[in-house]
Every structure is written in C-alpha cells, then in structure tokens.
Amino acid sequence: MTDIIHVKNLTKRFGRFTAVNNISFSIKKGEILGFIGPNGAGKTTTIKMIIGLLKPTSGDIRINNTDALKQEKELKKIIGYMSQKFSLYPLLTSLENITFFGGVMGLQTGFIKNKCEDIKTRVPSSLLHRKTADIPPGIRQKIALFVCLMTDPEIIFLDEPTSGVDPEVRREFWMEIYRLKKKGKTILVSTHNLDEVEYADRILIIHQGNLILQGEPESLREKFGKNSIEEIFKTAISKHESNQRRI
Numbered sequence: 001m002t003d004i005i006h007v008k009n010l011t012k013r014f015g016r017f018t019a020v021n022n023i024s025f026s027i028k029k030g031e032i033l034g035f036i037g038p039n040g041a042g043k044t045t046t047i048k049m050i051i052g053l054l055k056p057t058s059g060d061i062r063i064n065n066t067d068a069l070k071q072e073k074e075l076k077k078i079i080g081y082m083s084q085k086f087s088l089y090p091l092l093t094s095l096e097n098i099t100f101f102g103g104v105m106g107l108q109t110g111f112i113k114n115k116c117e118d119i120k121t122r123v124p125s126s127l128l129h130r131k132t133a134d135i136p137p138g139i140r141q142k143i144a145l146f147v148c149l150m151t152d153p154e155i156i157f158l159d160e161p162t163s164g165v166d167p168e169v170r171r172e173f174w175m176e177i178y179r180l181k182k183k184g185k186t187i188l189v190s191t192h193n194l195d196e197v198e199y200a201d202r203i204l205i206i207h208q209g210n211l212i213l214q215g216e217p218e219s220l221r222e223k224f225g226k227n228s229i230e231e232i233f234k235t236a237i238s239k240h241e242s243n244q245r246r247i
C-alpha cells in the first residue's frame, strides 16, 4: 500500500504550551488508522492541522504527494471530517441539517433530495423530523457521519465518533468504517476507548503531545508480550514517562 498522508515533525504550540510535539507518521491508502490517547493528548489538534483547520507551528504535511499547507482548497475536496464536538445544528432537524450542509458543500438540490431519501431507509422517519438536540446521541452521530460522507471523500477523519454512544451503536459505527475501507477509503479514527482500536489496521498512541508508539495491533501484542491494548498502552506511557525523567 502506498502512503497517502505524510506528517513530518509536526508541532503545535498554544503560547508556551506545546499541544503536539514534533510528531511524524504516515497513513497508507486504504487503511484504518486508530489514533488513541487520553483526553488532552493532542488528537484533535493533530487532526485539525492535517485537514487545514489549524496552522501548525512547524512541520510538514503531505497529502497525495502535495504540500497540504499550500494546496488546502484542492485537498478539501477529497477530505471528509467529522468533528468531535456536536457537528450538527442542534435546533435543526436531521433532514434540515443534511439539506443545509449539502448546500454548503455545493451539492446539487436533486442529489441532496436523494440523500434525504437515502437516510430515511436507515433512520426512523420520526427521528429525522426531530431537532438533533433531542435525538439519541448514537443516531446523531450516525447523521453526522452521513453528512461527512455526502461528498464521497477519499480520506476520512473521524474525531471520537463513538464517544458517548452505546456499545451497539459503536459496533454499527465500526461496521460502517469497514464498509468504507472496502470501498478503498482511507480512514483515521480517533478514540479514547482503548478496546476499539483492536479493529484498526494500525494504531498510533499519543500522550501529552508525543507520539509514543505506533504499529499493527498484532505486532504490538508480540512486541510487548501482552494481549490487551490497554496494557500495551499503559506500558508505553510509563516507558515514555521514565524516559522523560531521565532527560
């Protein structure tokens, strides 16, 4: 598989605070990359820099072999992003959100109408006509993902899509992620649920802005001689912290 995204020495400082510290990694075309780390680790900041919503303090980002920091407009067309925070308008219904965002994305009216019909086959109509503030979080996340996929993006960034949703919806979400992979999409999913990244092809662990570990779940298990990702995660963090103390 070829690399579709290259991140090199990426750093973001907010004043004197370093949120992302000199991280480098790549994402292969067609893979599911699980991006894990506790709250405040720097996941959202990293994603926002890659998709062009936040300017890095330093570092390089290449997407499809072009400089992402210079070709923002072109790249936006092939990128889908589902933000961590409530990404739909809470006072609009799901159908109104789909129509609104479809318009913002420059999609044709007929196409948007078809999308509204499409969602009716997946979500009960009564929920689609309710304000998104008043529908269950799992359904809301489903709608948010649907909106993010309306332009059929090649590269998809999902920032904690399963946070606050129940295990069943989480499973459904992962099934959808697999369907996307089958279509050849490249997907980065961030989460702080360690058990979820088992499903990813590769895992990146970020802690206090530092990328402390990356690899395939299976090879990490072998390398650490541990079965659970949670134990691997804990070991990697304590190793990183004792290295920090030595410096």
Ligand code: ADP
Binding pocket: 014, 017, 019, 037, 038, 039, 040, 041, 042, 043, 044, 045, 046
């Ligand atoms: P995560 O997504 O892993 O929970 P974030 O990337 O949101 O972490 O945040 C990383 C760190 O950067 C946190 O300590 C957060 O408070 C800080 N941070 C994020 N955005 C800003 C900002 N605009 N100004 C100052 N600090 C920020």
Ligand code: MG
Binding pocket: 043, 044, 045, 084, 159, 160
């Ligand atoms: Mg976040």
